[in-house]
Amino acid sequence: xxxxxxxxxxxxxxxxxxxxxxxxxxxxxxxxxxxxxxxxxxxxxxxxxxxxxxxxxxxxxxxxxxxxxxxxxxxxxxxxxxxxxxxxxxxxxxxxxxxxxxxxxxxxxxxxxxxxxxxxxxxxxxxxxxxxxxxxxxxxxxxxxxxxxxxxxxxxxxxxxxxxxxxxxxxxxxxxxxxxxxxxxxxxxxxxxxxxxxxxxxxxxxxxxxxxxxxxxxxxxxxxxxxxxxxxxxxxxxxxxxxxxxxxxxxxxxxxxxxxxxxxxxxxxxxxxxxxxxxxxxxxxxxxxxxxxxxxxxxxxxxxxxxxxxxxxxxxxxxxxxxxxxxxxxxxxxxxxxxxxxxxxxxxxxxxxxxxxxxxxxxxxxxxxxxxxxxxxxxxxxxxxxxxxxxxxxxxxxxxxxxxxxxxxxxxxxxxxxxxxxxxxxxxxxxxxxxxxxxxxxxxxxxxxxx
Numbered sequence: 001x002x003x004x005x006x007x008x009x010x011x012x013x014x015x016x017x018x019x020x021x022x023x024x025x026x027x028x029x030x031x032x033x034x035x036x037x038x039x040x041x042x043x044x045x046x047x048x049x050x051x052x053x054x055x056x057x058x059x060x061x062x063x064x065x066x067x068x069x070x071x072x073x074x075x076x077x078x079x080x081x082x083x084x085x086x087x088x089x090x091x092x093x094x095x096x097x098x099x100x101x102x103x104x105x106x107x108x109x110x111x112x113x114x115x116x117x118x119x120x121x122x123x124x125x126x127x128x129x130x131x132x133x134x135x136x137x138x139x140x141x142x143x144x145x146x147x148x149x150x151x152x153x154x155x156x157x158x159x160x161x162x163x164x165x166x167x168x169x170x171x172x173x174x175x176x177x178x179x180x181x182x183x184x185x186x187x188x189x190x191x192x193x194x195x196x197x198x199x200x201x202x203x204x205x206x207x208x209x210x211x212x213x214x215x216x217x218x219x220x221x222x223x224x225x226x227x228x229x230x231x232x233x234x235x236x237x238x239x240x241x242x243x244x245x246x247x248x249x250x251x252x253x254x255x256x257x258x259x260x261x262x263x264x265x266x267x268x269x270x271x272x273x274x275x276x277x278x279x280x281x282x283x284x285x286x287x288x289x290x291x292x293x294x295x296x297x298x299x300x301x302x303x304x305x306x307x308x309x310x311x312x313x314x315x316x317x318x319x320x321x322x323x324x325x326x327x328x329x330x331x332x333x334x335x336x337x338x339x340x341x342x343x344x345x346x347x348x349x350x351x352x353x354x355x356x357x358x359x360x361x362x363x364x365x366x367x368x369x370x371x372x373x374x375x376x377x378x379x380x381x382x383x384x385x386x387x388x389x390x391x392x393x394x395x396x397x398x399x400x401x402x403x404x405x406x407x408x409x410x411x412x413x414x415x416x417x418x419x420x421x422x423x424x425x426x427x428x429x430x431x432x433x434x435x436x437x438x439x440x441x442x443x444x445x446x447x448x449x450x451x
Contacts, residue, residue: 001030001185004078005424008130012430021144024132029076032064035122035184036403038091043098056092056411057404065122068180068188070135071112075191077147079423080203080431081397082182083126085211085242086348089411091123091176092404096351099123102177109155109170116179124183125151125175128197128207128431129424138191146197146431149189150378151211153178164224165374173372182207183403185424192375198386200437203425205392205445208418209246209385214373216246217381219321219343221254224377225370226319226343230255235308235317235335237324239276240267242410242418243346245393245448247321248274253389259308259317266451270416273447278311280304289331296354301334308335319343326350338363345370388441393417395448397428417448 007024011017038059046054070076091099099121107117127149131141141147153174154165161168175181180188197206219225220234228234234251238244239260251258252275259278260271268279280287287304291297308317316337322329325347332342333355344367347353360367373381384390397420398406409415422428432438438445 001033003027004132008078008080017433018144021130021146024130025143029133030067032066033185034062034400035065036124036400037061037063037065037120037122040100040119043094043100046093051093051095054093056089056407059092060404060407062401062403065120067186068115070133070188072136073138073191074135075131075138075141075189075194076133077127077129077149077187077189078132079127079129079182079184079187080425081128081207082124082421082423083208084406084410084419084421085125086346086410087125087173087176088123088183089407091121092407099176103179106172106178118179122179122181122184123175124181125173126207126210127182127187128203134191141191141194147194148197148206148210148382149182149193150195150214151175152193152372152375152378153190166371183421195379195382196386199434200388200432201392202429203431204397204420204422204428205394206431208392208394208420212243212418213246213385213390214378214381215345216243216250218373218377219345219370220247220250220319222377225368226341228254228256228319232256232318233259233312233315234319234321235259235261236321237261237328240270240416243323245417246390248276249390252276257312259311267416270448270451280307289328296330301331304331305335316340324349326353329353330355333365334359336365339365341366341368343368343370388437391441391444393448394420395451397422416451
């Protein structure tokens with residue numbers, strides 16, 4: 001592994017980094033690598049505990065694991081950096097169920113997928129790195145290519161997947177519903193998960209947009225989601241967070257009008273740094289949408305709707321970008337414009353949503369479920385990053401050995417934007433190949449740093 005890292009590091013400052021990286025094809029593949037895993041033997045360790053009290057640091061381990069054989073259509077990537085997503089937090093606390101159930105199900109599909117059904121699960125659904133090897137049938141990518149990976153793993157043998165890949169019955173999220181994920185020194189992906197690494201970003205910056213940026217693109221921009229247009233008022237919950245930070249940028253980049261909902265003055269300031277003008281600090285303004293565990297407060301829904309109209313000059317949201325779930329969903333349905341769209345994923349505050357259906361059916365609103373993105377949507381979202389129109393939201397990074405702490409920060413919502421993890425990269429800031437483009441966007445790239 002050290003030889004691989006040295007070869008990649010030789011590209012730093014080189015006038016021809018592609019030539020340096022092409023030499024990776026001649027290096028042997030290590031028999032094992034370090035990865036962040038959860039273990040099947042630990043799945044009951046948090047039984048009886050409240051979700052908030054479950055500690056990812058106790059379940060996530062860095063250990064040496066065997067390097068799997070590549071199947072046709074796959075690629076082996078040396079991972080320079082990855083990032084934390086909520087699915088890694090869920091995996092680490094074994095909610096809503098242990099991911100070993102996913103691995104067992106995938107393992108029954110074929111002899112090749114049986115590799116994934118192991119007593120350990122290498123997690124992680126983001127990665128930026130360099131291709132080391134490709135399996136039979138891969139023609140687009142080769143050893144030495146600098147790439148980022150999106151997390152859509154799909155077999156594409158069923159007709160249903162060829163209109164929208166996300167509808168394929170064998171669609172899975174890599175590193176969550178499959179093994180050999182990105183929080184590791186090496187990862188295994190399907191070749192159609194790969195996209196060009198944005199050349200003006202460092203490894204840790206390039207790794208961070210993947211899952212959340214693609215998810216936000218499908219939710220807001222794609223015709224499979226809200227089909228956002230210029231001038232739309234878009235209510236964005238958690239607008240400075242891992243998902244909301246990209247939704248805010250996409251709304252602004254697409255000519256929409258974001259109304260950013262946050263929970264602190266610091267988060268409000270981050271939204272303003274992104275260019276948003278309409279911001280609600282729900283903590284400072286005292287919005288509480290539940291009277292108790294069983295009863296929502298419709299007076300608070302009304303007060304919230306009035307506050308939105310006050311900011312927008314009397315307009316209700318055309319689109320509500322929903323991801324907190326249980327805590328906010330009733331309010332989201334209520335405040336959406338007549339004929340508006342509530343587009344939802346994630347449900348980080350709870351999966352069981354309650355809302356008053358009168359405000360949906362009588363006002364002809366739509367609820368649209370949105371899950372990650374298909375390959376085309378992920379590619380388009382990555383293109384916006386590569387063009388410098390959408391920027392990473394990395395607030396801090398941790399070394400691979402401290403992945404548990406990174407996941408703990410996300411679990412406790414003690415972070416802003418995205419939390420990155422350096423896998424093979426020995427430090428932040430490496431991997432920039434286009435310093436001129438970077439210089440044009442330096443302040444935007446770094447606006448979440450240190451928060």
